[in-house]
Amino acid sequence: MVTVTQKLCLMCLILLLLCRELGVAAQAAQNFSLQQPQTKVSVAAGGTITLNCTISGFAEPGPLRWLKGWGSGNKTIYDQKSKEPSPRVTRAVPGSGTDITIQIEKAQPEDMGTYYCVKFVKSDGLTSVDEVFQRGNGTEVSVEAQPSPPLLSGPEQRAEPEQTVSFNCTTGGFFPKTIGVRWFRNKDPMVAQQPQVTEGGVKTYNMSSTVMVTLQKADVRSQLICEVQHSTLQEPLRERYQLSRVLRVPPSLEVRAEPSLVEVNKTVTFTCLVKEFYPANVSVSWLENGIGIKVENVSQPLELSQGLYELKSQVEVQATEEKNGSMITCMVVHDAQAPASKSAFLWISNPGQEGLSKGFQMDKGVKLLPSLGLGILLEKALFGGLLFFLFRRMKTK
Numbered sequence: 001m002v003t004v005t006q007k008l009c010l011m012c013l014i015l016l017l018l019c020r021e022l023g024v025a026a027q028a029a030q031n032f033s034l035q036q037p038q039t040k041v042s043v044a045a046g047g048t049i050t051l052n053c054t055i056s057g058f059a060e061p062g063p064l065r066w067l068k069g070w071g072s073g074n075k076t077i078y079d080q081k082s083k084e085p086s087p088r089v090t091r092a093v094p095g096s097g098t099d100i101t102i103q104i105e106k107a108q109p110e111d112m113g114t115y116y117c118v119k120f121v122k123s124d125g126l127t128s129v130d131e132v133f134q135r136g137n138g139t140e141v142s143v144e145a146q147p148s149p150p151l152l153s154g155p156e157q158r159a160e161p162e163q164t165v166s167f168n169c170t171t172g173g174f175f176p177k178t179i180g181v182r183w184f185r186n187k188d189p190m191v192a193q194q195p196q197v198t199e200g201g202v203k204t205y206n207m208s209s210t211v212m213v214t215l216q217k218a219d220v221r222s223q224l225i226c227e228v229q230h231s232t233l234q235e236p237l238r239e240r241y242q243l244s245r246v247l248r249v250p251p252s253l254e255v256r257a258e259p260s261l262v263e264v265n266k267t268v269t270f271t272c273l274v275k276e277f278y279p280a281n282v283s284v285s286w287l288e289n290g291i292g293i294k295v296e297n298v299s300q301p302l303e304l305s306q307g308l309y310e311l312k313s314q315v316e317v318q319a320t321e322e323k324n325g326s327m328i329t330c331m332v333v334h335d336a337q338a339p340a341s342k343s344a345f346l347w348i349s350n351p352g353q354e355g356l357s358k359g360f361q362m363d364k365g366v367k368l369l370p371s372l373g374l375g376i377l378l379e380k381a382l383f384g385g386l387l388f389f390l391f392r393r394m395k396t397k
């Protein structure tokens with residue numbers, strides 16, 4: 001059984017509770033809350049950054065803003081009250097009283113930073129300064145930027161086989177900092193120095209990688225490849241460099257006289273073989289005892305299978321008697337370098353020693369000729385000595 005007093009007490013309690021509830025409701029009207037849920041946002045350069053912020057409850061009058069950075073150096077990105085919004089910034093839900101989400105279009109590396117959704121209230125009216133009432137936890141924005149197409153540079157001047165030259169591969173404007181570089185000579189991976197990654201423009205990085213290459217004759221057809229790998233790339237970026245651009249293979253020379261021993265007034269064909277050179281620009285001239293000979297037909301360089309060139313130049317010389325022992329020189333200027341030369345001699349067979357000379361000819365005459373010449377000189381000296389001896393004897397008688 002419940003007594004009247006007990007009933008009254010219960011009424012009082014209910015009333016009391018009701019009163020308290022009303023008070024809480026009145027306070028709730030002031031219980032403003034701001035939610036900025038994202039801690040990190042990553043977007044590709046050129047994309048759209050979406051920054052979420054919602055509010056609930058009520059607060060004293062004052063603007064809602066988005067700030068980039070906190071403390072000194074902060075920047076107002078969006079201001080609810082501003083008549084001129086920033087060009088790339090729009091509200092996701094225009095005019096909403098509770099959703100303050102913004103979008104920043106055409107994201108740039110410069111947009112990187114921490115963004116805060118902030119509720120300001122008017123200060124006591126004396127100053128027109130707005131005071132921070134509540135702020136979100138901040139959203140860290142990173143803009144991922146792709147590295148620029150790599151640039152591959154080599155030495156300024158051509159280098160010859162066995163020489164070591166350096167090549168440099170550079171790229172820039174990327175974010176994040178981590179980047180991979182690989183080098184290949186044709187299909188073979190190469191050992192390169194540790195790439196240098198430096199700060200580029202605003203929040204971006206540049207990379208430079210160097211590789212040393214010892215050139216070879218066979219590199220005319222080789223290519224160097226710099227491969228750049230970055231988190232923003234689906235496929236690595238590659239830049240190629242034809243080693244022929246920096247390679248110079250000097251020719252080796254060979255001069256032949258055909259026939260090596262000729263009868264007087266016949267013609268001798270001198271052949272200059274300019275072997276295995278690169279690049280193709282070469283000029284050949286002929287000299288007879290140091291004086292230029294005119295050559296009618298200038299032959300063109302022939303490309304060999306390995307990409308090197310070869311050239312054959314010929315000159316015909318009339319073997320008049322006074323030309324015996326003449327030095328015929330093939331002079332080659334390759335790729336504007338110092339001239340190189342090789343010589344052969346014109347030898348006229350002694351009419352009296354026809355058979356002998358023929359024999360020498362069959363026996364690779366050129367190499368034996370100097371000894372033959374020496375032999376003849378010796379012969380002449382002996383003959384001279386004999387004459388002198390006879391002459392002396394005649395005088396003494």
Ligand SMILES: *[C@@H]1O[C@H](CO)[C@@H](O)[C@H](O)[C@H]1NC(C)=O
Nearest residue numbers: 067070071072073074075132
């Ligand atoms: C933003 O920067 C201004 C100027 O430096 C400064 O007066 C203000 O207090 C800063 N605001 C915040 C929220 O850090």
Ligand SMILES: *[C@@H]1O[C@H](CO)[C@@H](O)[C@H](O)[C@H]1NC(C)=O
Nearest residue numbers: 263264265266319320321351
């Ligand atoms: C070679 O030619 C010259 C001039 O043409 C001539 O005088 C000489 O007799 C010739 N010698 C021989 C061996 O034919």
Ligand SMILES: *[C@@H]1O[C@H](CO)[C@@H](O)[C@H](O)[C@H]1NC(C)=O
Nearest residue numbers: 324325348349350351373376
């Ligand atoms: C040419 O010179 C060589 C060597 O001096 C000599 O053996 C030869 O007899 C010469 N030929 C003539 C035709 O004089």
